[in-house]
Amino acid sequence: MNRLGKKKIVFGLLIVFDLIVLIRFTGCSQNESIQYMDYNTADEVKTFTFYNVDGSADSWTNPVAKAITDATGVALKTEYPVDQSESGISLMIATSNYPDIIFAKGDADELIEVGALIDLSELIDEYGPNIKKLYGDYYERLTYSAQDPAIYQLCSSGMTNEIYTTSGTAQIQYAVLEENDYRIPYTLEEYGEMIKEYKEKYPEIDGEETIGISLVASDWRWIITLSNPSGYIANGSQDNGQWIIDDANGYKATYKHLAEGQKAYFQWMNRMYQEGLLDAEFATQTYEDYLEKISSGRVLGIMDSNWSYNNAVRSLKQEGKYDRTYASLPVTMDEDMVCASLNNIVLSIGWGIGITTACEDPVKAIQFLDYICSEEGQILIQWGIEGVNYLVDEEGKRYRTKDEIQKADHDNDYSLSTGVGQYTYPFPRYSTGVADSTGNPFSTDTKQSTIDRYHIAEKKALDAWGVSMLTDIFPQADEFEAPAYAPIWSMYLPSEFKQKISVLDNIAWSGLVTCVICSEDEFDEKWESFQNALIDAGALEMGTYLTEQVQKQVDFWTKK
Numbered sequence: 001m002n003r004l005g006k007k008k009i010v011f012g013l014l015i016v017f018d019l020i021v022l023i024r025f026t027g028c029s030q031n032e033s034i035q036y037m038d039y040n041t042a043d044e045v046k047t048f049t050f051y052n053v054d055g056s057a058d059s060w061t062n063p064v065a066k067a068i069t070d071a072t073g074v075a076l077k078t079e080y081p082v083d084q085s086e087s088g089i090s091l092m093i094a095t096s097n098y099p100d101i102i103f104a105k106g107d108a109d110e111l112i113e114v115g116a117l118i119d120l121s122e123l124i125d126e127y128g129p130n131i132k133k134l135y136g137d138y139y140e141r142l143t144y145s146a147q148d149p150a151i152y153q154l155c156s157s158g159m160t161n162e163i164y165t166t167s168g169t170a171q172i173q174y175a176v177l178e179e180n181d182y183r184i185p186y187t188l189e190e191y192g193e194m195i196k197e198y199k200e201k202y203p204e205i206d207g208e209e210t211i212g213i214s215l216v217a218s219d220w221r222w223i224i225t226l227s228n229p230s231g232y233i234a235n236g237s238q239d240n241g242q243w244i245i246d247d248a249n250g251y252k253a254t255y256k257h258l259a260e261g262q263k264a265y266f267q268w269m270n271r272m273y274q275e276g277l278l279d280a281e282f283a284t285q286t287y288e289d290y291l292e293k294i295s296s297g298r299v300l301g302i303m304d305s306n307w308s309y310n311n312a313v314r315s316l317k318q319e320g321k322y323d324r325t326y327a328s329l330p331v332t333m334d335e336d337m338v339c340a341s342l343n344n345i346v347l348s349i350g351w352g353i354g355i356t357t358a359c360e361d362p363v364k365a366i367q368f369l370d371y372i373c374s375e376e377g378q379i380l381i382q383w384g385i386e387g388v389n390y391l392v393d394e395e396g397k398r399y400r401t402k403d404e405i406q407k408a409d410h411d412n413d414y415s416l417s418t419g420v421g422q423y424t425y426p427f428p429r430y431s432t433g434v435a436d437s438t439g440n441p442f443s444t445d446t447k448q449s450t451i452d453r454y455h456i457a458e459k460k461a462l463d464a465w466g467v468s469m470l471t472d473i474f475p476q477a478d479e480f481e482a483p484a485y486a487p488i489w490s491m492y493l494p495s496e497f498k499q500k501i502s503v504l505d506n507i508a509w510s511g512l513v514t515c516v517i518c519s520e521d522e523f524d525e526k527w528e529s530f531q532n533a534l535i536d537a538g539a540l541e542m543g544t545y546l547t548e549q550v551q552k553q554v555d556f557w558t559k560k
Contacts, residue, residue, distance in 0.1 A: 046364055047075045049099035053087045053107070054426065055080035063385050064419025071376070074368040076101070092116075100359040103156065103426040105351055110495045112144070112152055117354040119150035123366040130373040131366075134159060134428055138347055144492060146556045153352030154369060157345075157490075158424070158431025158443075164450040166341045166471055167306040168224075168239060169232050171326035174457035176300050178323065182464035184330075184473055188233060188268055191331045195301045196277055205298040205324075212277030213301040216290040221308065222509050226282075226516075227256065229303035234261035236337040238345065238480075241489030242505060243543075245550060251485070253546035255539040257508050261333055263527055269516045270523050283513045297324035311412050318410055322457040330474045342471060343480040348490035353427060373428050378442050382429070384420035390444075398440045400449075408444075409453060420444075485553045493549065500542055507533050 058078040060069075069075045079099060081088040089107035092098055093114050104111055111117045121143075124131050131154065132139050138159070143149045170191055176198045177183070185191040195212045203210055215225040223242070231237040235256075237244050244259040246252040256262065272278040279299075281289070293299050294312035297319075302309065306328075316324050330339035355365050371377045383390045383398060390400050400408075408414050408421075415421040421444075430442035451468060458470060465473060485491070493501075511530035518526045 044073075045069055045075050046073055046361060047077055048101050048359070048365060048368070049079060050076040050101045050103075051079045051088070051092075051099040052103045052426065053081060053089070053105040054103065058416065058422065062417060062419035062422065063388065064380060064422065067380055067385065067419075068371070068377070068423070071380075072368045072371045074364065098356040098358040100356060101365060102354050102356055103352070104354070105426075106489070106498070108153060108350065108352070108354065109492055109498065111354070111356070112492075113495060116356050117152040118357055118359070118362060119152065120154070120355060120366065121149070121151040123355075123362060124151065124370075127363060127366050128370045128373075130370045130375075130377075131428065134373040134430060141347060141349055141557055142352075146552070153350075153354040154428045155347050155349055155352045156426035156428075157348040157351070158429045159347075160344065160431035160433055162433030162447065163342050163344060163477055164432055164445055164447055164469065164471060165306065166328050166474055168228055168304070169339060169341050170229060170301065170303050170329050170331040172301045172329060173297075173299075173324055174327055174461060175323040177327060177461060178457075182461055184465070186330060186332070187335060188265070188331055188333055191301070191329065192268065192272060192277065196275070198300055199277065206296065208296060208298050211279050211293060211299045213272060213303070214279040214290060214293055214299045215282040215303060216285060216287050217283045217509070217513060218285060219287065221287060222512075223505070224308055225302070225304050226512055227508065228305070230262060230265045231256055232339055232341055233331055234265035234333050235259055236332055236340055238340045238343045238483065238487070239489070240487050242501065242508070243488045243546065245483075245485075245488065247481075247483065251547055251550040251554060253488070253543045253550060255504055255534060255543060257512065258531060258534055258539055258543075264333060266512060266515050266527070267523055270518065270520060273516050274520055278516070283517065297321045302326060314410055314412055317455065322455045325455070325457060327458070327461060327470065328474075338475045338479070340475070340480060342474050342477045344477050344482050345487050347486065349486035350490035350492045351426070369428070372423070375436050378430055379436065379440075381419075381423045381427070382421065382443055384418055389418060389420050396438055396440070400444065405449075405453060484557050485550050488546070488550075491549070491553070493546075497542070497545065500538060503537050504534060504539055504542070507537055 055078050057080075058065075058076075060075050060078065065075070087105065087107045089104050089110055093110060093116065096116075098111075098116055102111070102117075108117070120128075135142065135155070136159070142151045142153070142155060144152055170188075172185070172191065172195065176194060179198055179201075180194055183194075185194050199210050199212045216222070217226045227242065228239065231239065231244060235244050242256050244254045244256050246254070269278060273280075273282075279285070279293075285293075291309065291312040294302065294309055295315040297316060309326075313325050316322070328341075330341070332339050353369065355362050359365050372381065379398075383400075386392065389404060390398050392398055411417075430436075432441075432443045432445050434442050436442055447469070454462065454470070462468065462470070467473065507530070511526075511533060515523060515526045515530060
């Protein structure tokens with residue numbers, strides 16, 4: 001009998017008992033959440049070490065954390081990399097020193113290759129009904145491959161039906177839009193011209209020199225600000241990291257900066273740099289410098305993901321500088337191209353929460369994760385404590401006070417201090433557009449709450465555009481076909497292949513910066529040299545291999 005088998009009979013009796021109690025005292029319907037009566041059957045709290053590659057300091061003392069412990073008998077001791085440019089996973093593997101629970105992001109493959117992550121499928125079968133319920137029809141996609149049907153991780157992306165915000169495209173200050181009677185710049189040329197004219201008219205903002213466009217390319221964030229937006233803008237592509245996938249052509253994979261349209265995009269960037277519109281310090285400034293510039297209100301345009309600059313935007317809101325916050329725009333290279341940023345990728349399989357072989361109580365760990373997936377757990381981590389972070393009206397609808405919403409939107413320490421939202425990503429979760437058994441949304445972000453939170457500058461834009469939501473100016477999600485494969489940035493890929501991608505990325509990092517800052521006369525030569533360097537490093541052969549992997553996943557998922 002395996003290590004789970006000995007617990008099977010006892011646990012089965014407990015489940016029967018719990019179900020009888022549930023039916024006797026609460027009734028039973030298909031609309032109700034599947035969850036156990038009591039996850040916390042131990043007298044002592046079990047503390048699991050949790051390594052979060054995207055984490056930060058968390059003492060597990062906020063009210064939500066304490067409530068999770070009360071319900072499950074589990075506490076987490078969070079560990080995270082000191083240097084965010086290094087995941088720390090390689091050192092773990094070298095020393096065989098693993099935490100109990102881990103979010104390894106893009107390095108999970110290495111852990112799987114050395115056998116450090118356990119197969120969760122049997123544990124989920126025994127102890128994870130809420131996990132299965134959360135993933136629903138997509139549960140089988142969690143399996144590693146057709147050859148290895150193990151489930152090593154619970155996906156870190158939320159299960160969503162609707163999208164209320166967009167990110168990662170070109171952004172512009174509302175002040176610039178207002179100056180232009182809220183005309184939307186749909187093409188890259190229009191975007192650059194609008195910024196240029198505003199900068200010429202207002203060379204200083206609050207006594208400091210106006211910056212047209214700023215990026216941060218001195219560290220790994222070059223991918224987010226210098227590279228990623230080019231896929232949306234130059235290729236009309238969804239976010240597949242450093243790759244462009246042609247779904248209509250056999251899922252052909254092309255390393256992004258070898259794709260058609262990329263040269264024109266970076267030639268435009270080069271011109272912005274030469275004209276003094278692109279921040280002269282974009283390639284050398286620190287992330288902190290970048291955020292400080294945005295917080296000052298003098299940066300007119302950025303090309304970044306919301307999560308990257310949200311803290312700077314909160315600072316602007318605290319100072320009442322709402323017109324200096326940013327509107328996301330569906331900017332593309334030309335009018336015939338559509339921006340695909342609202343395309344719903346469903347699940348980023350490959351990034352998720354796993355349990356390692358070092359965990360001495362995997363049953364308790366999976367029960368903890370199952371609680372997180374339950375209705376009670378989801379309401380707790382997303383809404384917080386009833387009577388404190390949210391209230392319930394006479395009709396049974398959850399709501400937050402204006403004061404609570406204000407704190408959540410303006411206080412950078414809100415999640416850490418209250419726990420609300422602190423344990424959503426990278427844990428499994430229901431996201432926007434999904435309702436619980438009472439008809440209440442799991443997420444505090446609903447269509448109406450999004451509309452209600454729009455500040456004065458956003459409302460002015462909405463009125464001028466004649467729309468109800470900021471995303472209404474984008475091509476809508478139903479205009480796209482959701483891809484039948486995981487986004488490439490999250491896909492399970494062999495470590496050897498990822499190492500080759502790193503070589504390409506390093507070439508791209510320096511190559512793109514060189515092409516942006518060189519003289520206009522040198523651009524063609526520098527670009528050709530950059531392209532040849534990528535090809536010499538094997539980019540074409542890697543594209544062929546990746547095409548085959550995407551095709552295999554499409555076949556596998558289609559059969560599921």
